Amino acid sequence: MTIATSSGTYTYAVTGSQNSVRELTVINDTSNFVMQYQTNAWFDEKFYVDDPASGEPRYYTYRNTDSSDDMNIDFYPKPDGVYSIRFSGGFRNADLSDDSVSIVVTSDPVLHLAVALASRERGETGGTSTQEYFAIANKYLSDAIAQDAGRHPEETIFYTP
Secondary structure (H helix, E strand, O other): OEEEOOOOOOEEEOOOOOOOEEEEEEEEOOOOEEOEEOOHHHHHHHHHHOOOOEEOOOEEEEEEEOOOOOEEEEEEOEEOOOOEEEEEEEEOOOOOOOOOOOOOOOHHHHHHHHHHHHHHHHOOOOOOOHHHHHHHHHHHHHHHHHHHHHHOHHHHOOOOO
16 A cells, blocks of 8 residues: 655545554655654654654654544655655454454454353353363463564553543
């Protein structure tokens, strides 16, 4: 996915993202370098406390969503011309609304939680208690979260306003 900037505009919609894209790399293709992520607080200081600079964009942050629920991205410095910004990443799973939607997460936690819920509903466990099935499902979920957090540690840091 690529965004073409224009002079003086620093907020851009990632069209079609539906607020579900997770970037892996953001590259300023025009100037050939990887852009750095900064927090919203850092951007607020640059745009609202300091006088915002203009130049080739080097930093980005996620701001909010637009009326189409597409993610908005801010760039700093404000672009002083046309730059091609490339996002390399993936999309989070869509809502499981019907049978045609498939999951894009590891299936083990989903499978084991389904078994636990079925054992609670039907009681046919073949000797394994429902609580044990829930413990197994929680272990698979915990492992999947830990593996994802290891790949994306920046998503485990939360700031209060």
